[in-house]
Amino acid sequence: MLAGFFVAVLIVQAYVNAEFTGDHIQDEVGDQAGVPSAILRGGPIINTTGGQESTTRLPERTIALTFDDGPDPVWTPKVLEVLRRHDAHATFFVVGSQVARNPELTKRIVDDGNELGLHTFTHPNMQRLAPWRRELELSQTRMAIARATGVRTHLARFPYSSKNAAIDEVNWKLIKEAGALGYLVVVNDTDSNDWQRPGPDRIVADATPAGDQSAVILFHDAGGDRSQTVAALDRFIPLMKARGYRFTTVTEGLNLGITAQAGSLPALPLNPEAQSGDTWRGAAVVWTVAIADGLVTAIAVLFVVVGVLTIGRTLLLLLLATRHARQRRRPGWRWGPPVTEPVSVIVPAYNEKEGIEAAVRSLACGDHPDIEVVVVDDGSTDGTADLVDRMGLPNVRVVRVPNGGKPNALNTGVAMARHDLIVMVDGDTVFEPESLRLLVQPFADPSVGAVAGNVKVGNRETTVALWQHIEYVIGFNLDRRLYEVMNCMPTVPGAIGAFRRQALAQVGGVSDETLAEDTDVTMALCRAGWRVVYEENARAWTEAPTTMEQLYRQRYRWSYGTMQAMWKHRKALSDSGTSGRFGRVGLPFLALFGLALPMLAPVVDVMLVYGLVFWELRETAIAWLGMLALQLLTAAVAFRMDRESWRPLVKLPLQQFAYRQLMYLVLLQSATTALTGGRLRWHKLDRSGLASPPAAVAVRVPAQKRPVSPSPVELQPIGDGRAPGSGDRQVPDQIGRIHRRVREHDVQ
Known part of the structure; x- marks a missing residue:
């Protein structure tokens, strides 16, 4: 029973702790015949809510800084400090599992006047998921944000997405699914390429829009060492302000663009209040992640x-x-x-x-x-x-x-x-x-x-x-x-x-x-x-x-x-x-x-299975084989001392695995019997x-x-x-x- 609980915890941990690669790694662009040309040539804010198919650009000399993959307890505070120092706001497309782990930091993002957007819960490639799982990735992130900050968002960005021109029929289907759930999907005009860590000078150059064009610019506040991103931001914001640019969140820029285009459409609220149901359900999400993290840490300690x-x-x-x-x-x-x-x-x-x-x-x-x-x-x-x-x-x-x-x-x-x-x-x-x-x-x-x-x-x-x-x-x-x-x-x-x-x-x-x-x-x-x-x-x-x-x-x-x-x-x-x-x-x-x-001892086998599926195969196999080699050495010494044939030792790996589970159950039942005062007959x-x-x-x-x-x-x-x-x-x-x-x- 306890072993099953540990396995369940490890599965949860594997889900919320899914290893992901950078957003720049994408599948090849597929068939675009079914994607409207207005979308392919349009702005970075895509609206498919209510059955419509439209895009919006920011007004000229307007920049919306966007940060993906956070919040990160090391780098997100440094980014927020740069924004505060230069009186700028940004939109953070957050990963739900990271929100659950860092609720105070997520709330700080909102309290500083910045905006949140959904970047899924575990950062998967949404093209490869079933429809129910895609919806779950968004809803779980929404609930985690509601619990952490008390607000909700109408913005979403999919991992491994790019610009409008890269949208194919598969991605277009995902965008329409998000629209049916009430989300505006945000891509980018300009990629800073900070994921490559080419140096602050190069990041500034890649992020700078041509002429007086507006831009939704992609940065990252998590996923590795972001010191170059922080340094580049500290130079980029005052540089662009000196050129007459203003910095807004995506929603603020969208409202400015809508006003410029239509003149009378109602503005979208920035960080609207979350529904109470989402807040309560978000508590379950946050606690589940916290318990899984804590128990996995405990299991790792037990493994040591x-x-x-x-x-x-x-x-x-x-x-x-x-x-x-x-x-x-x-x-x-x-x-x-x-x-x-x-x-x-x-x-x-x-x-x-x-x-x-x-x-x-x-x-x-x-x-x-x-x-x-x-x-x-x-x-x-x-x-x-x-x-x-x-x-x-x-x-x-x-x-x-x-x-x-x-x-x-x-x-x-x-x-x-x-x-x-x-x-x-x-x-x-x-x-x-x-x-x-x-x-x-x-x-x-x-x-x-x-x-x-x-x-x-x-x-x-x-x-x-x-x-x-x-x-x-x-x-x-x-x-x-x-x-x-x-x-x-x-x-x-x-x-x-x-x-x-x-x-x-x-x-x-x-x-x-x-x-x-x-x-x-x-x-x-x-x-x-x-x-x-x-x-x-x-x-x-x-x-x-x-x-x-x-x-x-x-x-x-x-x-x-x-x-x-x-x-x-x-x-x-x-x-x-x-x-x-x-x-x-x-x-x-x-x-x-x-x-x-x-x-x-069964922790060894649980961590082996977990490692083979979710961690590095080579390192996990080496660690487990090292433990087995230690047992084989002990067994060889014992059999030699007892003048026994070594032939039975070919079955030692299976014996060790089976005995670990058997003795775990035996000792668990024995301890339970002892603690409850039960009597065991001969x-x-x-x-x-x-x-x-x-x-x-x-x-x-x-x-x-x-x-x-x-x-x-x-x-x-x-x-x-x-x-x-x-x-x-x-x-x-x-x-x-x-x-x-x-x-x-x-x-x-």
Whole structure:
């Protein structure tokens, strides 16, 4: 809805801000057979009102100065000052959109005794417009003038018009249409050619009429640098007065000409009072232009903000994440002495029959010395607990509890666990054999309270899932390197995370106060002074949503839960110590790059579309491609750090465009829900049980609980032994082969 409003505003802005070229640029003169010869050879004031076809010239030694394309806030005041200094008046053919932007200046023109005429609202070539649009161009300008000055005008001049001799049948039709609306159309006798900026001397020479002839002279008070026009006027007016010329407005000159020709015709009023209806309608025009201008300025500022945030985030990621990767790959680097303490794995499960067997088997048969798996069945109705029971794995226990939500299931599992190192795993997630052992190694550092693992997307066969693979590698795992270096990790993922029992007890366990329980507990640990780190080599394969609807529902819950967690821990902003450090570093960072940037990012695409249609194509394309190149650079670095194939990055442009719109809608709805106090229920995603590691898998039974028979089973590498993700399209086939081989060996 808001994006649609912005698009509407940009369309209005594009309309009122139409780029136009100078009045000297015209179409070629067409067929003139239908134009009366009296018009072609007549005076510059053309009258087709009431069905008549006549022209009028000014009396001899009379000059009507006319200025097109204004009012301009820079040059129009300078022109008015010259006119006032030399006691001369002129006629200003104003552009309606400029009147709406400069109402006070337009009123000053009238207050100084000058006259206004219509020069359309957006300065289009009227020959190329539909009849309704031509009438609209005139009526909108009339209403804008009425609102700004309280007067109306009976004069009009079309953009790109010239002299009588250049009127062809197309222009003649336009002139008659204007006459039917009550307007006199004014062309010119003499063009000063000030648009060429040839210098004041040349402008004066071109503007000077021959002999004692009268002239309606064309100048410009807008459309570029008019300093030469101002300088030329300052010399031209006294020069012509010295030759006996008088300066009038077009209407004053017309009245003098009519009097000279007919003697008794009534004079036309100068700047007659506007009708009240036009004044009120003009207010709407002026306000529409003002709102469009203001919002476009705001959007432009937001575009700059998005650019600054994107560049800032990229630089931070490249600097700090690269530093993190180099540190971990330094020869001999390790967390400390090997961690061999027993581990309890908590698996909360609600209707996870599709993937629970693969998940539990991968956990129970990891290569850590002592593993206990506690599956907490949270009131499943699909037989999840029975499936686990039938597996008969000796180091796996099933705990059945009434449905009470994921936090309750996790806390129950922690209470039932026998060991002090706790790993929490989603029921649809499959570990690689070494992942559990690697995940707990950071606990060699006594300051570490929690460890985030590396979540990988296992089902990459659909475009939506592949997009999430890109997102996980770039947006999650690369960010976690950054957050670890800054010591403000906001989230240990529910799919693979490890905790000290002591740390969990200190923060009161897993809270059910937010929908993002993983973010909530991680923030609590950071505030309590525990280090939260990232172990890239501990990989877990999860099943990502495969449709846009499922993805939207998942991200909606994540975003809303994150907002809840940030609000819950807002007091950290004013705390001292480690809590205050997290509040003043982690929360603002998350607010800027996790909420503000995704919500504002669609501005990039809106401005792209607007720029391609209404601005310079080349500059707009360069700016957008520059942003894309920055994202590609970040993605390439992230994929290299994660040892992933770069092949999926061909879909990055589409992924970035789609995700920007998706996350904008998600965050907008989440913020609306939060502000209105709405409640969001947990959305259970549809599962198909596809998640599994695609590379070499060795399944074994833990030594301390291994039965006498059968003997340990070692599965050989599957496929060509390439790193995970090196062949994205092979993932589903490999998954199936892994599951089949595990079932064939019937590991107990």
